[in-house]
Amino acid sequence: MTEKDIDTQAPVDNEQDQEREQAQIIMTWFQHIQEVMKEQFPEYEVDGQIGNNPTYGPMFAFTLKNDEKSTSCGFFLNEIMRNFQTNPNAGLWLSSFFVDLLRSPENHPLPNPPQSEDEAKELLDKHIVPYCAATVREEFPDQKIYVDLELHEEHGPVLEAGFVAVEDGNNTCALPLQYLMTLYLLNRDPAEPLIQAMYRLYEENNLGQ
Numbered sequence: 001m002t003e004k005d006i007d008t009q010a011p012v013d014n015e016q017d018q019e020r021e022q023a024q025i026i027m028t029w030f031q032h033i034q035e036v037m038k039e040q041f042p043e044y045e046v047d048g049q050i051g052n053n054p055t056y057g058p059m060f061a062f063t064l065k066n067d068e069k070s071t072s073c074g075f076f077l078n079e080i081m082r083n084f085q086t087n088p089n090a091g092l093w094l095s096s097f098f099v100d101l102l103r104s105p106e107n108h109p110l111p112n113p114p115q116s117e118d119e120a121k122e123l124l125d126k127h128i129v130p131y132c133a134a135t136v137r138e139e140f141p142d143q144k145i146y147v148d149l150e151l152h153e154e155h156g157p158v159l160e161a162g163f164v165a166v167e168d169g170n171n172t173c174a175l176p177l178q179y180l181m182t183l184y185l186l187n188r189d190p191a192e193p194l195i196q197a198m199y200r201l202y203e204e205n206n207l208g209q
Contacts, residue, residue, distance in 0.1 A: 026050065026058050026077065033080060033094070037062050040095040056182060061110060064098060071108045073097045074186030101187065111185050120181065128180050128190050129159060135191035136161055136198055143207065145198075150174060161194055166205045173197035 030050055037046045044064040051059045051074075061074035075094075084090040101108045114120040133147040144164035152158045155176040162172030173194065180190040202208060 029077060029080065030060055032084075033060060033075075034062065036091050036094060037064075040091055041098065053182060055178060059186065061186065062098075063109075064102070069105075069107060071098060071101045072110045072187055073101060073108075074110065074188070097188065108187055110187055113185050123184075124177055124181060128184055129177075132159060132180065132191040132194055133161075135189075136194055139195050140198065140202070143202075146172070149177075152176070159194065161198060163198075163201060163205065163207060165207065166201070170201065170204065173201060 027050075030048060034046060034048045037048070041064055044066045047063040047065065049061050051061065053059055053076075056076050056078075058077040059074055060077065060080065061072055063070055063072040075097075080094075083093050087093055114123050129149070133145075136147060137145045140163075146160075146162045146164050148160050150158050150160045152174065155174075155178075157177045158174040159177060159180060160172050160174040175194055175197070179193075183190045183193070
């Protein structure tokens, strides 16, 4: 092996070491969260799987099984880490997503992802975007709400919402359509982060006074 071979080998080894370390961190978090799920739902069998989104990184999905009933929900690793490192009630935060789904008698498997651009467009145009718009308007019945699709230079198509009464300063919030669809495919409420952002605008602009 020449000196040049050694030089080129070192970065490859470092990269592999980093990948192994990253994989170990992901697995450690996955096993920890699976144990938390078992503690929160002792009457259910808990299954889990690890995935990766090219934009939003590692994701975990967990399924609760009891008799004939099955309920699944997914999470981004970065939101899990953020909550479990800063939120003393992170276990309750995690379980709350399942509690809402378990109230319904139906099974809740993870939705099948769209298989084509046309299917993705139909899912967004006919379900996710109208649902988010209607939910935000229901949350603030005393306000005129602006909801529209925009094209963001960095994030691509986004759903933008704001309060018509606010004309100056920070008066809108926007979320990428890809992010909203990813939430939907994790059995999460795609309107929730939009509503949280709208509440921040509501408070910043003193609309409740």
